[in-house]
Amino acid sequence: MAEAETWTAPVSTRPLDATVRVPGSKSLTNRAYVLAALATGPTLVREPLVSRDTRLMLGAVSALGGGFAETEAGTRIHPIEAGSGEAVVTLGNAGTVARFTPALAALGGRTVRFDGDEAIRRRPLAPLLGALSALGAEIDDDGRGAPPFTVTGRGGLAGGDVELDSSASSQFLSALLLAGPAFGEGVRVRLTGTPPSEPHIEMTLDILRRFGAAPERSGTEFFVPPAALSCPDFTVEPDLSTAAPFVVAPLLTGGSVRVEGWPEYTTQPGDWLRSLVGELGAKVELDQTGLTVTSGGGFGGGQFDLHEVGELTPVIATLLCFADGPSVISGVAHLRGHETDRLAALATELSGLGADVTETSDGLRITPAPMHAGVFHTYDDHRLVMAGAVAGLRVPGVQVENPATVGKTFPGFVDAWTTLLEA
Ligand SMILES: O=C(O)C1=C[C@@H](OP(=O)(O)O)[C@@H](O)[C@H](O)C1
Ligand SMILES: C=C(OP(=O)(O)O)C(=O)O
Numbered sequence: 001m002a003e004a005e006t007w008t009a010p011v012s013t014r015p016l017d018a019t020v021r022v023p024g025s026k027s028l029t030n031r032a033y034v035l036a037a038l039a040t041g042p043t044l045v046r047e048p049l050v051s052r053d054t055r056l057m058l059g060a061v062s063a064l065g066g067g068f069a070e071t072e073a074g075t076r077i078h079p080i081e082a083g084s085g086e087a088v089v090t091l092g093n094a095g096t097v098a099r100f101t102p103a104l105a106a107l108g109g110r111t112v113r114f115d116g117d118e119a120i121r122r123r124p125l126a127p128l129l130g131a132l133s134a135l136g137a138e139i140d141d142d143g144r145g146a147p148p149f150t151v152t153g154r155g156g157l158a159g160g161d162v163e164l165d166s167s168a169s170s171q172f173l174s175a176l177l178l179a180g181p182a183f184g185e186g187v188r189v190r191l192t193g194t195p196p197s198e199p200h201i202e203m204t205l206d207i208l209r210r211f212g213a214a215p216e217r218s219g220t221e222f223f224v225p226p227a228a229l230s231c232p233d234f235t236v237e238p239d240l241s242t243a244a245p246f247v248v249a250p251l252l253t254g255g256s257v258r259v260e261g262w263p264e265y266t267t268q269p270g271d272w273l274r275s276l277v278g279e280l281g282a283k284v285e286l287d288q289t290g291l292t293v294t295s296g297g298g299f300g301g302g303q304f305d306l307h308e309v310g311e312l313t314p315v316i317a318t319l320l321c322f323a324d325g326p327s328v329i330s331g332v333a334h335l336r337g338h339e340t341d342r343l344a345a346l347a348t349e350l351s352g353l354g355a356d357v358t359e360t361s362d363g364l365r366i367t368p369a370p371m372h373a374g375v376f377h378t379y380d381d382h383r384l385v386m387a388g389a390v391a392g393l394r395v396p397g398v399q400v401e402n403p404a405t406v407g408k409t410f411p412g413f414v415d416a417w418t419t420l421l422e423a
Contacts, residue, residue: 006375007403007414009392010421015255015295018423020416022243022259024049024236025268026409027203030057030096031178032234035211036077037066037104038182039229046074046235052408053094056116060101063087064108074235082109082155091116091147093339093380093408098147099128099171103179105151106137115148119380122146124168124337128175131164135176135187159183159226167193168334173222174204180224181213191220196334198308203267210234237263240270242410244315245386246420247273250295251282252322252393257420262291269309276304276316280323300324301366307331310338314387317346317364321355322394326367333362339408340379346387349376353391353398373397382408389417 029049034057036043048054050070058068058075064087067078087110091098098120105112115121126145133139136157141149159180166173173195180187195201205215213227238261250257263271264286274291278284281296301323306313310332320327335342343359350357353374356367376388378401388400406413 005403006399006401009389009398009400010418011396012249012253012393012421016250016253016257016420016423017255018420019258019260020243020246020420021261022238022246022416023051023410023412025239026051026053027096027200027268028207028236029054030100031174031204031207032236033057033061033075033077034100034104034178035207035229035231036234037061037064037080038107038179039079039211039231041079041230041232043077043231044074044233045077046233048075048236049239049409051411052092053096056090056092056094056097057101060089060097060104063089064101064104064110064112080104080108082153084109086110087112089114091120093117093119095123095169095171098123098125099169099175100178102129102139102151103132103137103157103175105153106132106157107179107182108153109155111150111152113148113150117380119339120147127165127168128172131162131172131176134162135159135183157183159185159187161188161190163190163192165193166191166195168337170195170197170200173201177204177208177215177222177224180215181208181227181229183226186223186225189222196307196310196332197269199267199269206267237261237266237268239409240266240268240273241311243270244273244312245390245417247277247291247293248315248319248390249393249420250293251277251280251299251319252390254295256292256294258290258292260290262286264288269311272309273312298324301327301368303327304329305331306363310335311383314342314346314381314383315390317357317366318350318387318390320366321350321357321368321371321391323368326365328360328365329363330360331362339381339383342381342383345377345379345381345384349384349388350391352376353395371395373399375399375401377401378403378405380405382406382410385413389413
């Protein structure tokens with residue numbers, strides 16, 4: 001087999017003084033596409049992310065009987081029509097597509113086959129398929145609880161009460177809540193485990209309200225009544241998790257980075273980066289036009305519970321390899337079911353560059369040590385490409401394997417990173 005292409009991540013030679021604009025939020029774009037597919041009329045989604053995961057979501061909307069047109073103003077989504085016959089939904093390795101679209105198939109009239117990359121077949125899904133079946137969906141997964149599986153749409157779902165263990169992924173809960181307004185009786189979900197990624201759950205409730213639904217929450221119980229959804233015009237915020245490598249960069253290089261368009265109010269987990277880099281000594285300024293992070297010199301390690309912001313772990317773990325002392329990251333056992341086993345991947349790759357990084361039961365123990373050149377394997381995980389780039393800021397000769405896999409959420413990442421260092 002041919003060696004995958006590698007990219008030698010650029011080293012920073014002087015303090016940064018740069019401004020970046022990151023693309024739209026994956027989580028908001030794909031939620032908007034799902035709700036638009038269930039809406040009563042067309043939705044214009046402005047400033048959407050255009051990447052592998054969002055193209056897969058558009059493909060799913062089309063396969064399920066909706067339509068889309070990419071225009072200069074944004075993506076116009078036409079709602080799903082029930083239809084009949086057979087269809088195929090391609091999942092790639094997109095958690096949002098795998099978790100959010102089976103309910104849409106159950107609401108329609110097609111027999112829909114779902115499958116994707118090898119990796120998505122290993123990611124958790126069974127609790128969601130179980131809950132959808134309990135709500136009346138007809139799902140044939142040969143008992144695997146994973147792709148490939150088939151959903152036979154019967155033109156609607158009664159909905160009602162269901163118990164859900166969403167501890168392996170918050171996306172199970174989001175999937176039921178997003179489809180809830182289209183169920184005959186809505187949906188009432190009682191959680192039996194604690195989900196990670198709390199901000200993503202708030203994001204789901206927030207965008208449902210933007211589309212005219214009236215979700216209710218009381219602790220671990222959620223109710224979404226039936227509603228006619230409509231939001232003719234929706235603008236996607238920049239992706240603050242994609243912004244993570246840019247936000248932490250000044251802590252490693254000195255100088256400052258400005259991220260344009262950082263929202264003053266948001267449900268995105270990446271907003272927590274402001275308090276993280278502030279705690280690590282950086283100066284953080286947020287105004288109506290963006291966020292500026294300015295280095296405060298070196299920084300110490302510490303204890304970081306990332307349960308609510310798990311998708312930031314690859315970049316934060318890499319940053320902490322350059323701290324003045326050891327760190328422990330906890331609360332992220334569920335990362336073993338992300339694009340790859342991220343705890344194993346980070347321990348292997350950061351240790352491969354010389355740091356002392358070991359897995360714990362629910363995170364990583366990081367002891368900084370002198371780092372050296374080497375190949376940084378990325379396991380088809382976009383956030384591992386970003387982690388390799390961050391390591392490369394300080395370590396000459398970090399060869400990031402298969403950089404194109406970052407196209408899951410940011411196809412222009414390598415160019416943007418190169419421009420950052422040339423500014
Ligand atoms: O709902 C979403 O858009 C997401 C929820 C989180 O999933 P998990 O709760 O499975 O970590 C996050 O990691 C993922 O990148 C996006
Ligand atoms: C976990 C992630 O993605 P997905 O939407 O595929 O779950 C991620 O982007 O870090």
